Amino acid sequence: MVVAVDRGRMTVRVEGPDGGPVDVTAMRARELGKHGVVVGDRVRLVGDTSGRADTLARIVAIEERTTSLRRTADDTDPTERIVVANADLLVIVTAVTDPEPALGFIDRCLVAAYAGGLEPLLCLTKTDLGSPDALLARYAGLGLDAVSISRERPLDELVDRLAWRMSVFVGQSGVGKSTLVNRLVPDAFRATGVVSKIGKGRHTSSSAVLFDLPDGGTVIDTPGIRSFGLAHVTADDVIEAFEDIAEAATDCPPGCGHTAEDPECALDAWAGSPVRQQQLAALRVLLGAVGQVGPGW
Structure with a gap:
């Protein structure tokens, strides 16, 4: 499995002779063409897989991805970029205040999770400074799982959700994501330094890195x-x-955007109860993010 990517060099974790993990430095083989390699990919290697210093293996195949976190540079860019492969959980870290929640960014992260097959988890930080209620109410109809975090509270509730899963953390500047990762993985800073050996001693902040939870x-x-x-x-x-909503949407006309502005959308008739109306209202918040053209958040 690929655990780090840095300027054309990948760190790939393999099983060593004694059954323990060995981190191997590798590069992508030419025969892969334009197929990119990302953190979380399961790959096949040839060459020196000992992990010894100054050795290099080649990645010759990428296994089929079960999930993918994808994005484009903006809403008009046709080229999609896979950020992480095969993850189970997308942890969207946002502060309830200071800074105020970036609702458009959260909406888009949720869309990316649902479209890529990942389960989303809303992680609300700084709840000692403000209430999460308004933010939770916005997405109540989605059945979205959420945990509240503060400086004083232990992280047991979050740790339980992450146990034995591959989780991806995303969040904007100032929300406390880096602090949270360092609390979960006390040696994360040191581990990042070790990973940087594949990039001539410097870890680039634009690359994803995988850490093991204790x-x-x-x-x-x-x-x-x-x-x-x-x-x-x-x-x-x-x-x-959303299985039940998807079934109802089969009665929509071709090209339906499933928004309130689509007069023949079958979901309006489906949402006959207060619970379903709440579901549809929350879903249409996300569909609004799909239809927007802007800077990507």
């Missing part, structure tokens, strides 16, 4: 993700993440 599972820190362009996502990509 009690099982892994965390991928993504300091380079500041926005999510959604040019690759359609309304149906989001709808498909």
